[in-house]
Amino acid sequence: MRGGSTVEAAALLTHERLLGQRLLLHIKARFVVAPAIVAAALIGHSVLGIDGLEVRSLTLVAGFIAAYNVAILRVAWSRCDPEHAAEHRRVLRRLFRGSMVLDFLALTIVVWLVGGARSPFLAFYLFHVVITSLLLSRTTAMIAVATASVLLSTLVLCEYFGLIPARMPVGAVMGGGPIDGRYALTLVLVYPTLFVLVGLLLTSLVQALRRAEADIQSKTIELQKLSTMRQEFLRVALHDINSPVGVVSMLVGNMRQGLCGPLDQRQQDQLDRALKQLGGIDALLKDLRLLSELDTTDLAEHSIEVSLAFLLDEVIEEHADLAAAHRHTLRTEPGEGAALVFGVPRLLKEAIVNYVTNAIKYTPDGGTIVARVLEREEFVRLEVSDNGIGISAGDQQRLFQEFTRLGRSNPHTSKVRGAGLGLSLVRRIAEMHGGTVGARSRTGEGSTFWLELPACRRTPDVAS
Known part of the structure; x- marks a missing residue:
């Protein structure tokens, strides 16, 4: 039963789920209006000297408003939670419509006591109609229109035909005497x-x-279902593929090391190619695991203060051998401090690793790769620059999209394996931490990839 009501509540539009909250808002407004009527009557009579202002009658009207407001509050209080809107929607609608009719009735009495057809408070009828039309359903709005029209017309006609005495507090209403028939009409x-x-x-x-909202909501629910299906598919696929790939890599590696007997050169070459392909599959599985993790990680639960400068130094040290294998110069520029940010260290390190390994892979052998951390007032910026092949302006617009591989026609980049997930993962990690990513590059002159994250400002002792 609880699950069914939850699904039903999720299907409600915003204005329906917030019906109880809006009812409470109206209740709070009445608790302000009731004493305001009494205060205005006392000020008008005692301070402004308005003759004929019936303070006692207006006080009774204020008491009437407060009384039915308390009754509505007692009924509505336990039914206003948006999470249970579906269960109490019918009751809340009735309360809203009933309170609306009582509001119009109280307004009509106030208008009659302060000038009737000549009252300066006639505009409040229109105010009530506007509020009802914006916040409630069309049916309720039309009920409000009909109620306002009937009560106002009845007041004017009763006053014109002398069925009720005209109330003309001098100083609050212009003019006096009987109401003109043409004015009444x-x-x-x-x-x-x-x-x-x-x-x-x-x-x-x-x-x-609201139709547009319903359309957006239905698309959101569909996207949530697709996201859930993707997460489940990734979980099952990774579980089913990871172990066999690991076993195959181990067995092929054993063969390549000669544990299964001597190999001729041709066999060694074939096994090297197989290991290279398996390495690409393993890298893809790693990216898919990270992609799955980004969909499920509770950032607030796993986040701590972390030094981006420390993570960068760690990544540079770990990849020094890979850079040396390509005869690259890989170094960091000294920073001014710890560059503290708040986040998940492992995810942030993965983003830095992606930038550094990309620079190593896409820079022709013998290149220079420089990484730096820059501290600003509100954010920390990490940059990884290289003097590699560069990226065209057209390709830069697609850099951080999922499954995007650029430069396939380039002889150097075409040899680099990958699924095109790396930079999109960096973007998602940055956005999860409230940051941004970007790149600037010129073809043939190299590239600079950057990552900006909100800075943590702490004392020097904490930073150390």
């Missing part, structure tokens, strides 16, 4: 027409927005 025709037009216009606009 104008009010009866103009205000209800205005209510209808405003209600129809606003509800049409709101309905269009």
